[in-house]
Amino acid sequence: MIHAPFSLLLVLIAPILAIVAGGFLYTFRPRLVHWPMLASCAVVFLAALRLAYLVSTRGAMDVLLYRWAATWSPGSSWLVDFGLRLDGLSAMMLLLISTVGGLIHLYSVGYMEEDASFGRFFLYFHFFYFSMLGLVVADNYVQMYLFWELVGTASYLLIGFWYHKDTARRAALQAFLTNRVGDLGFLAAVFILMAIVGRGDSNFTDLFQLGASINPTHLALVGFLLFWAATAKSAQFPLYFWLPDAMEGPTPVSALMHAATMVTAGIFLLARSWPLISLVDGLPQWVAAVGALTAIGSAIVAVTKTDLKRILAYSTVSHLGIMAMGIGLGKVGGALFHLLTHGFFKATLFLCAGNIAHALHKPTADVSEAGGLRKHMPVTFGAFTVAALSLAGVFPFAGFFSKDAIIGAALERGGVMAVAGLLIAFLSALYIFRMLFLVFWGPRSWQHPPERPHEAGTVMAAPVSLLAAGAFAVGMFAVWGHRLTDLLLRGWAGSAESLSIPGFEWPSFFAGTSMLLFGAGAAYFLTTAMPDWDPAWRASRPWLARLFETDFYYKSFVSGVVDAVLAASRAIGEIFDSRVVDGAVEGTGPAVRALSARFSAAISGSLNDYLWWLAAGAAALLGLALRTL
């Protein structure tokens, strides 16, 4: 029998059952598909709570569910395991996914109400939910890779959900392909690990125990490859560009996948692999550098964007960069903490953007179309403000504590990192306050829809409010009594120091808050004090628009590279074609068919021919045998 807490199995079984049930319902009552999903979300949430309790009291555990083993002689076998790992890290992720995921499921019921593909949405959405759950409880790299791929597939399906839109299809394909590039790194790392360990069944516990004895070159290779995979999935520079375009998907998708969970899978991978990564010289520093670069660059671009969801997308990229920076600085605890708080406040922000778009009856909204909404959409306004303050890192909102942990570490490191940290604090405040002011204050610039923009029903407002509450409270809750750190320490294979999260430190508080005030002030100045700045200023400088449009020409660079690669492969293909025009490559198909016909003709139907061949065959073999005579 399998010795595992029932809740752990439930975490995977409930979504599977829900998807099967939903599949049945889909065929004859598509509008009811969401019920099994909501039930499953509730079940998983309760299971996650229980599992967190179990981990806190009993410690980590590895559960082996099934071993695919082909053994035919002692010492000669192939093994691939399917197992589950419950430790502090996976418990925290489970809580995040189930809470945020469950609330967004609820939100989607309202948001997707008028959509014709209501049922299909929930099927895909819950498939993603399941894949993400499987990813965080995987107990070995192979299994994690499997779920990693599933998550990528779900992302493809959901970004391209409105597949009749050309932009959506292209964005889905772009996301998928870019992630694929990263996945190659993951796959290569998995193979190298299997080669090192000699079998395919090493779960994390066993693997990390080997850690120091692995050849440093191999380890470095694995580390960099894993970081490459994380770069693609968590949208670090240079593979970040798919994420803003992924906003083509419905808002719940953007909120759950491209803010709270899927994109954080890369950070999760880095955290899981920390015992290996920390052993590689220079890799943590590299991670921190890339993270910082990403954070700053995308924050700058976020300031220039006008589409609500795009601003938030770039903000997500920036915060992923912050998380990577945290890991690179050795503060895995801080990074994970930020992952947690970011999940809450970013999801809230996205859902608010969704509310606004919904109120304006458009798929997505632009800052130029919103404006002065605070009177008309008070709940959204409240939630947005809470989340924005959290994002900017205002004490005592959740974001303050998590950002503080990382920026504090950056300041401690000093030098470039310190400057980067301060810049990030400044820029984050700048773009989020800009968004706040433009959307909720200022003159009414929205076109007149049939009725005034108003709050959506409870189904949409409640989750937003709850998430906003989380964006406020989660930080204090986690830091108080070192709760989060204690949880994460369960089953942690790295050093305890890497998980430490400072509670409150005056220097970083001052530095962060002052940068924040600068940023808020700058935003106020740019938007409210000089209201024409943004739109008019842009309109008068079209080259600026181009600059902002293409992320300071980075996107043009990427499309250029892609086009070049495609052109090269086409050219090579043509050379081959023309070279072997007499049939070696192109003619393989017809050649084989001709061969087939020739062989077929040999079976003439005449018995004597058959017997001839029999005698000839025997004679040939006999000749071989008698050659030694």
Add this chain to the structure above:
Amino acid sequence: MTLWVWGVSLFLFFVGLAIVVLRRQLLLMLLGLELMIAGTNIVLVFYGGLRADADILGAALLILAVAAGEAVVGLALILRAYNLGLEPDAPALRELRG
């Protein structure tokens, strides 16, 4: 002596083989088959006598019996084909091909 026996035996075997491969009438081919078997039997019987091995003589008898049974089956098949309208002629059996 052994060589002679082997020679005769192999001669019969190959003649039988030639008949089977080269002739058209099915009955003749059946004959050829029997000839092949008979050829090998000669060797076995010879060795039975040479080495006074009763086992091999018994084997030769058994093989003879099996060959007879096979011949019966072969005749039955040829007869059935003939009754169905097929010519007992090997090259004519060409409905199945390719």
Add this chain to the structure above:
Amino acid sequence: MIPIDPIQRLIAAMGPPAAFAVGLALIVLAGFGRGRSRVSKVLGVLTLLAGLVLVFPRARPAPAAGALLAPDGFSTAWQILFYAGALPFAILGAAGTEAPALLYLGSALGMGIIALSRNLLMLFIGLELMSIPAYLLVSGLGRRERASSEAALKYFFSGGAASAFFLLGIALYYARMKTLAFAPGSAPPDPILGASLVLMGTAALFKIGAVPLHFWLPDVYEASAPELAGFFSTALKAAAVLLLMRVVSIAPSSALARALPWAGALTMFVGAVLALGQDRLQRLLAYSSIAHAGNIILGVGAWAAMGASPAAAYAIYFYLAAYLFMNNGAFSFLAVSGLKTREDLKGFAKGSPVLAGLFAVFMLALAGAPPTAGFLAKLLIFWEALKAGLYAPLAFALLSALIALVYYLSLVRDAYFEEGSAVSVRGSLAGRAVLWACAAPSAALGLFPIVLGPIQRLLGP
């Protein structure tokens, strides 16, 4: 008085052949009554099941040293293949009289004797006992009477010639070894022995359907009832493989053994290429059967090259077992659905989605798609070939597998994505039961390589 003790000992020692003897006698008796076809069908199935049960070793008296027949790990394991492989035919075969039951039981008995033989004479007797009922089955149970007669004649003459070669091999062996008993590795390879083994091996290869001894196979498979072709392609082929392995084991380093990988490569390539151009489904499956036989021959070659390594034996056995399910399933599908050509197959999925789904399972399993049984089977054999250092034949194997993929997938595509007359076929209860019983292992066996454990224990170290 009836001597109970020797009979008990005989049954304990021999197992299935004893059951078969009883079963055959009963069926002959049943032939005198009314309802003989149904009774004989039931009796036939029961006898096979009894054989399956009796196959497993109980406390056995050790065989006497010069014994003609003696069980060992291989014989137990292979007999399971024979009797299980005959079951679909026993269940699905149309029986007008009691003759088919007699014939396939006789054939199965012959296979059992081949498995149990320690003596070349017994091997020959088993070979003949296996083959002659097969000739009759082809002639009597074909769908188009003239074609089946023709096929039976071709089978008879080619098979007869092959048996004659086997006999010559026996004669040469006796001349060299002064005995007809054989045991693994008992002979130093020298030219006469090598020639002897080649002749016997040729007969075995003929029965397997190796190229260039394959000409009879498509005609026979095409003209037989589909379920009969299923019986031939699984049970009979397994028997022929065992025959080959027994012969090769006499001298694993002989010329025959060294030629096997190349024979295998040739066979799988030609088989795959031939199948590509076929439209008649039963003939296509016959060629696919040849291609798979090539894989097995390669496996036997690897087995011999590594000095009868047990791991390779497990791989060969697993392949034959997986093949049993896949091929019986494919042929049973043809029997149940009544399809003849690719044209008939087009659009089949629309009318009969369940049957088409099962068909797809068999095709994918035969193609070797993960995680089907076919995938694991191919993987194991290729791994053994790699271990044995047979790189060039292995390359051929991969190439042929690729070619095979083309036609298997094209069949699935025809069933699902082409327009055609979407007939709705349900099939009899027995037919559907057989199909599902074959489909489940075909699909899932690749996921449970744990079955290799029992296989190991069966076959012994």
